[in-house]
Amino acid sequence: MPYTTRLGWFSGLDRFAIGLSGLCLAHCLATAVLVALASAAGALLVxxxxxxxxxxxxxxxxxxxxxxxxxxxxxxxxxxxxxxxxxxxxxxxxxxxxxxxxxxxxxxxxxxxxxxxxxxxxxx
Structure with missing residues (x-):
């Protein structure tokens, strides 16, 4: 029997936290990629x-x-x-x-x- 709670909005908080973690991961990866691209483009621009x-x-x-x-x-x-x-x-x-x-x-x-x-x- 799956675990259920009477306070259903807590599960909404978990979904929100998971989504926020996913956004954080996407931000960190995008930042790393953009910094790498900017350094490569920077050499071209100078x-x-x-x-x-x-x-x-x-x-x-x-x-x-x-x-x-x-x-x-x-x-x-x-x-x-x-x-x-x-x-x-x-x-x-x-x-x-x-x-x-x-x-x-x-x-x-x-x-x-x-x-x-x-x-x-x-x-x-």
Whole structure:
């Protein structure tokens, strides 16, 4: 005869605890897998070719988008700010890989994004 209790909600607590344990196990396994993947991807993201290809894509896209803005609204400021950002990004590639290079890259990307935002706002 199976063991039964008159307080059926205790069995609900056991099911909840088992489910919580399963979630904990899934969390621990997922964390281990994600950390392993992040460390592998991290090595790829700091590779200089990643930055060089990114800049090689950013220069023509920036020239087209910011140049189009000059033709449409006639304002040079968005293009000047975006071009400064591209120049800072290019200059960052000449630095040794360190926190300083990352800082200059982020400044350049921020200036480029600001130039695009100014360009977008000027068209409206």
């Amino acid at each position: 590779d200089p070719i990643f930055h060089e290809v990114g800049l090689a894509l950013a220069i023509p896209l920036g020239a087209i988008a910011l140049g189009r803005g000059i033709w449409e609204h006639g304002y040079m400021m968005p293009s000047a700010v975006g071009s400064l950002g591209l120049g800072v990004m290019a200059g960052a590639l000449t630095l040794p890989h360190s926190d300083v290079e990352v800082l200059y890259t982020l400044i350049g990307v921020g200036l480029l994004a600001l130039g695009h935002d100014l360009n977008r706002r000027a068209v409206i």
